Amino acid sequence: MQNQALTDQFSELCKKSGLKITPQRCAVYGHLMTSRNHPTAVEVYRTVRGRFPNISYDTVNRTLLTFAEIGLVDILQTKGGPRRFDPVMDNHHHFYCVDCGKIIDFTSQHYEDLKIPDRIRAECTVFTQRVVLNGLCPRCRKKKRTP
Amino acid sequence: MQNQALTDQFSELCKKSGLKITPQRCAVYGHLMTSRNHPTAVEVYRTVRGRFPNISYDTVNRTLLTFAEIGLVDILQTKGGPRRFDPVMDNHHHFYCVDCGKIIDFTSQHYEDLKIPDRIRAECTVFTQRVVLNGLCPRCRKKKRTP
């Protein structure tokens, strides 16, 4: 992790959750917070290994799961395939391409104040609320038109 | 499949998609349309085998994937674990329990006419639109209160 602010932020978080601060965790955290994708464990592994050649895939994967437990990242809901991780940020929503699987983030004021149905609100505790759109991304839409 | 209406409906669908009508497919279809769960391939397999002992897991799994391709079932978006299938019905939405993984269906008039953000509408083709709630189901909420 090059950035001092990031390092401090991360130390804070670890202390609060009773986690030890290891260079491996720092590397994973640093990568996550500066990438705007929805990487799989393998993808994170490959990138982090660039600046940290000794790290094992296993550590990366377990680190990501640990981060998910302390609420640092979300695990995306996908239709099979490898698990995808999403740094927790301001409330955003997802568009899924049914053709290539690409995920596009977006925000919408209109989706912020959705009313939760009475039945659910009465019986369940709702933590988060997300809109998921399924369709064709720009690239796949073009492909379909001119096959 | 016991029900005549179901059988006819299914024959129709197969013809339209160029699929052959096999007893195995009928069995899977019959089970799907009369269950109100979100079964995995294994679960469908175990149930169908009750009335169709020779069917293989493999056929069940491939049949479900085929059904997904012709739009007869949806593949649910989940956080890992085995794939779950959802019979396509009227527009419904999902509540996920973050503790036990239970999925609760619900409908809501309020979610029917959500406006799709301009940026997405301009660049993508949107097929479906779903709201996903994450939280604690009734049972897990109770457990948390009295641990």
Place this chain on the structure above:
DNA sequence: CTTTTTGCAAAGCGTTTGCATTGAA
């Protein structure tokens, strides 16, 4: 010094593939 974390290897679980056989059209 104690306890967590790491790295490695093996096991586990679910999905996918190839191919010969069977069955629908």
Place this chain on the structure above:
DNA sequence: TTCAATGCAAACGCTTTGCAAAAAG
């Protein structure tokens, strides 16, 4: 008779586990 669908077995990909060695607090 033809071509798709089935059943089986093996391969595959990703995740999880167990454990000894290393590192953090």
